Amino acid sequence: MNRTEFIQELRHGLQGLPEADIHDILYDYQEHFEIGLSKGKTETEIAQELGSPRQIAKSHRANATITRAENDPTVPNIVRALLAGMALGFFNLVFVLGPFLAVVGMLFAFFAVAVALTLGGLGAVVGGAFAPILPNVSSFLHPLTSISFGTGMTALGVLLFIGGGYLTKFLFTVTIKYLRWNIDLITR
Secondary structure, three states: HHHHHHHHHHHOOOEOOOEEEEEEEEHHHHHHHHHHOOOOOOOHHHHHHHHOHHHHHHHHHHHHHHHHHHHOHHHHHHHHHHHHOOOOOHHHHHHHHHHHHHHHHHHHHHHHHHHHHHHHHHHHHHHHHOOOOOOOOOOOHHHHHHHHHHHHHHHEEEEEEHHHHHHHHHHHHHHHHHHHHHHHHHHH
């Protein structure tokens, strides 16, 4: 593959990125060819040393997607970044998707516990409040104990829910850093 073919294939693979970024990337690879030619290498040798233009383009697109997710950490952007990381190879699928699914499962469980504690606490408060009014409702706790216990459970559930929000933000940040590390490792 000569310089023109390499650059054309790289340009084609970079479609979808901002034109300024494409220009900078292509300029860098033109420089690689200029330096290699000045050292007496052929265009074919330089192209082989640089690697596959398709793989280079995938790497740049994945980096752009991860950068977008870093700047705007929304769920769709994180998912796009994960998909971009997985697109770099099947082996990468195991090291990106597996940990991400584990983290999402733990977050789901954390929020489920927070909701269960909140609803259970509210139920205990309501049950304790209506226990003196409804004589047919039997409770093993005194109504004030039930209300106090329910208030504590509700407060704990709300605090866990708030903590879950912070934990989600933290895990988004860690996920982006992990994806960046993973892509850097693969593209070396």
